Amino acid sequence: MVFIDEEGTTIQASxxxxxxxxxxxxxIIEGQIYKFANxxxxxxxxxxxxTIHPFKITFTCRTFSVEDIATIPSYAYSFYPISEILKIDYRHPVDNLIDMLAFLKDVGTLDEFQRENETKYRLRLLLADSKNNDVECTLFDNCASDAYMAYLQNTETLLWF
Structure with missing residues (x-):
């Protein structure tokens, strides 16, 4: 999960x-506002x-939440251009998930594989920007199967990210 505070700062929660x-x-319902403790x-x-936040939150058996009324942004994006993603290599990795805007250029097939006696899914996508820079993105498990089913059922251009 990613939580957003009233200033738009994000923090990972698990x-x-x-x-x-x-x-x-x-x-915990996406889009609702809560106060958490413990x-x-x-x-x-x-x-x-x-997130890029240096800390993360982990819920315990003593953690509780209550709904709250406050003014909190619904989204907090920090878009990363594909041209910058293409500059990334093992010497200069990005160590957090990133936000990007892109067109869906190509959709691979939904791959099924086994890991630890569980069936897993993988879907490779090719994403592109307006300058025709492209980058491969891989979705896993429910995200992969849901995206692939939506792709098969929709003949129009899809925007997912």
């Missing part, structure tokens, strides 16, 4: 304990980071 998933799954704050040093 429910790592699988036994707590049901506790929070239906209590969570852990740790350094955001994972391999895959959802």
């Amino acid at each position: 429910v790592l304990n699988k036994s707590l998933h049901d506790k929070f799954r239906h209590k 969570f852990e704050v740790t350094l955001n040093v994972n391999q895959y980071r959802a």
